Amino acid sequence: MNNKLVLVSITDEEYLNIIKVLLRLDIYYSELNIKDNKVYFKVNYEDYKNLKKYFTNIKLEKRLGLDGIISFIKKHYIILISFIITYGILLLLSNVIFDIEIVTNNNELKRIINLYLEENGIEKNKFMKSYDELEIIKKKILEENKDTIEWLEIERVGTKYIVNLTERVINEEKIETSKRDLVAKKDALILYLINKNGTSIKEVNELVKKGDIIITGDIIKNEEVVDRVDAKGEVYGEVWYTVNTTVPYKHIDYVKTGEIVNHIYLDIFGKKFTLMGKYDTKNEIVTTKVLLDKPYLFFKVVKEEKELYEYVTHTVTYEEAYEEALKRSERVINEKLSSDEYIIDKKVLKINKYSSKIEIEIFYKVYENIGEYREVTPEVVN
Amino acid sequence: MLNNISTYLKNEEYRVTFLKYGLHVLNYKSLIDINTNMIIFKIDNKLFKVNGKNMILKKMDKKEFLINGKIESVVINE
DSSP, rough: OOOOOOEEESSSSOHHHHHHHHHHTTTOOOEEEEOOOOOOOEHHHHHHHHHHTTOOOOEEEEEEHHHHHHHHHTTTTTHHHHHHHHHHHHHHHHHHHEEEEEEOOHHHHHHHHHHHHHEEEEEEESSSOOHHHHHHHHHHHHHTTTTEEEEEEEEETTTTEEEEEEEOOOOOOOOOSSEEEEEEESSEEEEEEEEEEEEOOOOTTTTEEOOEEEEEEEEEETTEEEOHHHHHHHEEEEEEEEEEEEEEEEEEEEEEEEEEEEEEEEETTTEEEEEEEOOOSSSSEEEEEEEEOOOOOEEEEEEEEEEEEEEEEEEEEHHHHHHHHHHHHHHHHHHOOOOOOOEEEEEEEEEOSSSSEEEEEEEEEEEOOOOOEEEEOOOOOO | HHHHHHHHHHHSSSEEETTTTTEEEESSOOEEEEEESSEEEEETTTEEEEEEEEEEEEEEEEEEEEEEEEEEEEEEEE
């Protein structure tokens, strides 16, 4: 017995007559409605067949439940199948590689990259690769071409792959062939001088200006230049600096709060749709990671890790600002110096005290390497 | 559904419920007469007469039925 529910309608019949027939036949129904001279109600399919004997104007409007769905599919199967096939074709075609572009002027490199791509299944009229597969291929190409490729990226744009790369440039070692002198790179007072090759022009405790020759490559004998060599030596001198530093009495620091907010969202054609953890603030440092990116999906799942900061205002006294200014000035000098260089002495030249800040000017004497090599251009003899 | 569960568990003899839009009757014995202004039904040995306007029998089942419309009065005759 078919107990499936159906929606029926009876036209041009008195409601009371219908009810009386239903009562007489012991037919149970529900959802009875009267609309536009039609009486609608839901009954079992078997009862509907029974009622057909009593009412000529009875019509099966709709099958309900699972039966209704099956009936709908049977009625519209052609359209449904067409839709499924069309969608399937669209999905298929959108995951086929129609074009590959390698962005470089180096034809040889282009040819090599093409071979790698073909070897790994990336060629026209084949299927697109997933994000993970692309990463593996990219790593492989970079590892096997360390000498020629600095950086490589394979980007998917629609049904096309664009390969961007940067060639590695190896600088050849420069072989010194011409002669050179050792000259002063700054104005200084020479404190330490070692001559390893060449003739010394200057001595310790002599003042030199920038560009002055300290050790020359000319070998002089009897006041004549008998030979030219590469001058070689070490020279350290006392160099002078003046540093101006300003320190405000109030300043603001960024301090990590320790709080991290994870924002996970769907990226659909460049637009963000939050799944969880949306948090808007300007005081954050964001690290982004792609969690899911498949060629057959039209979206990506992305996670943003936001490390939060807050502003903290600091107020200092005059003495603290003065000490801070001294520290900062010294830091400026020390950053320029290497391990064998140091500050000999310092002197505060000027202090300007304002309501919101302090300005100081400090003079430094620094022990520093002042030598540099300069190529000697040969003289043109007429 | 909860009502059905409650009815099953409680095993009430009958119940007549006034609703905002009509009347609900549970465990009736038989429907005697029906028209848009009056419905008569029997429960045990009692005769119920429902007076109203534009009444329709919205739903009818073996044990219950639902009347929609304007209910003016219900008279019980023993």
